[in-house]
Amino acid sequence: MKNILNVLCVFISIFVFSQTKSVKKPAIKNVPKTTMKKGKSVVAKHNPDLVVINEDLPLLIPKKKGDSFGYVNQNGKYIIQPEYHIAVFFYEDCNLLNSPNEKVRKYGTKDYATVEKDMISYRIDHSGKRVYQFKDSDLGKCKFQEYKQQLFQAYVLNGFYGIIEKSKFVNAADYRQYQIYPQYQYLYIMEGDNVADPMIVASNNDKFGVIDVNNKIIVPFEYANIKRNFSWKLGKMFEVTKDGKNYYYIDANNKTY
Incomplete structure (x- = not known):
């Protein structure tokens, strides 16, 4: 089972390399509050272009234009312009989270996404800034996680x-x-x-x-x-x-x- 899980982790990593304006609260009383996921709330607060229309969806969604990928918000507006050969969802990278280099572990969190341009892979933040370039020496081993057996x-x-x-x-x-x-x-x-x-x-x-x-x-x-x-x-x-x-x-x- 452990081997199966390791293969699954590797498959997710392979997939990673294959694959909103914040609304001010109205001054009206007795209006039902919309529950927002904490992570999205923090990010959207600092970037008014990250509109939250659907709580279940990512703030930024990969979208292809011509031969390049960028990211649009939930309104379909390009927030990160298409310039990448590969762009995937903002999600955890377990290899970076468990990196032997403590300084780069933060780039493995779901606040960053993996992109590729000119055969070089990066992690970018929600503004599109390249904050980290992948190095083999920084990649750690994904920790064992209990597999959810399909019913x-x-x-x-x-x-x-x-x-x-x-x-x-x-x-x-x-x-x-x-x-x-x-x-x-x-x-x-x-x-x-x-x-x-x-x-x-x-x-x-x-x-x-x-x-x-x-x-x-x-x-x-x-x-x-x-x-x-x-x-x-x-x-x-x-x-x-x-x-x-x-x-x-x-x-x-x-x-x-």
Whole structure:
């Protein structure tokens, strides 16, 4: 199991190298307060361009323009101009967090994102400033973390995909034992923090969408492809394409960024 977790950590690291104006409180009493995550609140306070519209989404979202990536805020405005070959979500880098160089450990926190330009990798802050350039000697080993065992898994019957709850499934001939009876061309359970309610990439009639374990459609079946990567785990978003070439991010409400 430990080896599996190490491989998972390495895969996340590989993915890392592949992948809002703050509103003043109105002077009106008895208005329900919106709870804001502490980390976002601090960052948004210091950068008025980081608008918080959806609490579940990152303050900055990678977006491609031409051949380069930058970052837009939740309104779709470029805050960090596109100049990078690779740009991923702001997220922890466990290799830097455990660096033998104590001075660079802070750059492994989720306040920074990894980007690449001219074959050189950096960590940048929310203003787009390059605060750290990667060095092999600074990379530490990721610490062991307990793996969250998935409750559900895909199951193929007669060429069609369904979903079963592993701990309860015994008899493939009993349709009542299926969480989702096999009916799709393809299913893939996305990596996420909530194993009881995962997002599931599905294919039906040669189109991709997203469903939940109750077979409710979250994202309509209108995409040529949806990447099976860590975008849901890292940013609560899906990386999609309608033409098979140009990928972009959408949220769980099918809003484009």
